[in-house]
Amino acid sequence: MATATYPPPPPYYRLYKDYVQDPESAPEPPPPIEGTYICFGGSYTTSDVLPSLEEQGVRQLYSKGPNIDFKKELRSLNGELQLHILELADILIERPSQYARRVEEISTVFKNLHHLLNSLRPHQARATLIHILELQIERRKQAVEDINRRREEARRILNESLATLDGH
């Protein structure tokens, strides 16, 4: 039974032979990649932006615009979803052969819902960052105050001991 061995590690290790003596003789690490790159035969891109619904070929049901009121849109989409489910039930009773369009509309509503929720993620990331920064500022201020207090106390004790020694 023939089995293929693993490929050998890349031969770049020879370039670092004198690294211990002279760190400059070895090549620099490669710079970070920008744009698109190919990894194991598949091409990836470095910018992780959420593709808009039109690019995925799905009709967008909520209003576009610079600032979307997420709560209102999510609630209205939820109501539309319930309505579509009811319509599906109705049409299955009366004209069962026309279910396909209703099912497609329901799936469009679901895709819109998920796209809205995914577009909330950057907002959440920024809010988390703000929260972390605020916590860190709070901790640093606390540390500064602690150090000040201890220094004051140390100075006071030194002065007291000086007074005691002088009085002695």
Added chain:
Amino acid sequence: MDIISQLQEQVNLIANLALNTVGTLQRDAPPNRLSPNYPEPPPHPTEDGANFSEEPKLMGASLVKAAKQFDLLVASLPISETGEEAQLKRIAELQAENDAVGQELQKQLEAAEKELNQVQELYRQATDNCLNLKKPDVN
């Protein structure tokens, strides 16, 4: 779990409930009368019974409950209408303040370390003097 993941889970739950509802009703529905010429179809003996007329009600109720839960989760979203630019501005402000406080902390730390070294030096001298002045006990 954070609120957005909860919302996503709730959407998936509603999808599953809708799927189960329509699928179950379609599978278990008794046959319908096609035209007034043909007689009523004979009732199927094993199915039906008391369960069938209540299943749509139960499933409909769970669908509506899931939808209400979704609305509740949406209401508890901590979003204020700040928009992206306002958030970025706030992040820049916080970063500047963080840097300022960090430098202050660094300064205080260095001063405290200097004082610590001074005190340690004084202690060393004091103990040296003590050791030199102290007469050794003979017994």
